Amino acid sequence: QSALTQPPSSSGTPGQRVTVSCSGSSSNIGSYTVNWYQQLPGAAPKVLIYSNDQRPSGVPDRFSGSKSGTSASLAISGLQSEDEADYYCASWDDSLNGWVFGGGTKLTVL
């Protein structure tokens, strides 16, 4: 059981806006920033959002992140077929003294 809770799956149609939630606690998201990683099938993870809402260069502005209290969200607007992937949130956890990942959300583009 992950310290960060994500829905196991989500889906949307092309052009739609979808969100992925990530719920934590005061020892992780409540005290530290959240990062989001995208893992395409058969590939290594890639950072999508860091420090709650910052996009690395090269990541389309269709992807956005937010954090409130002990929860965070990843939003994808203008959904495209190439967005079909697994998405993971991550944060430092003071109680575990280490990094924690959410269980991952498999996004399907219908």
Next chain:
Amino acid sequence: EVQLVESGGGLVQPGGSLRLSCAASGFTFSSIAMTWVRQGPGKGLEWVSGMSGNGDFIYYADSVKGRFTVSRDNSKNTLYLQMNSLRAEDTAVYYCAKFRGGGSPKYYHMDVWGKGTTVTVSS
């Protein structure tokens, strides 16, 4: 170009040992915190261990504490993971990743990942 290349994976019997390496290039290795993250077959990402650039800060997941040891050779731009007393549940693809900064890993994000090396623990 920043590159991380893992090696050393393979098939090992339960109770055995293995040492993974991560060769880094394209950045000042000694100034950057590094980490290992694994992914079991069909499973999600699991953080394993992390280390600051100068080795002052070292962290382990509870699941590997006392069995795995992370180290680095800044003269060789290489990160290591010594894995002892391996168990079936350690079977996974092991990724090496760099952090955005060099101090305690808790303050940065993992910004570049390697392609991973596969470890299989089975008799």
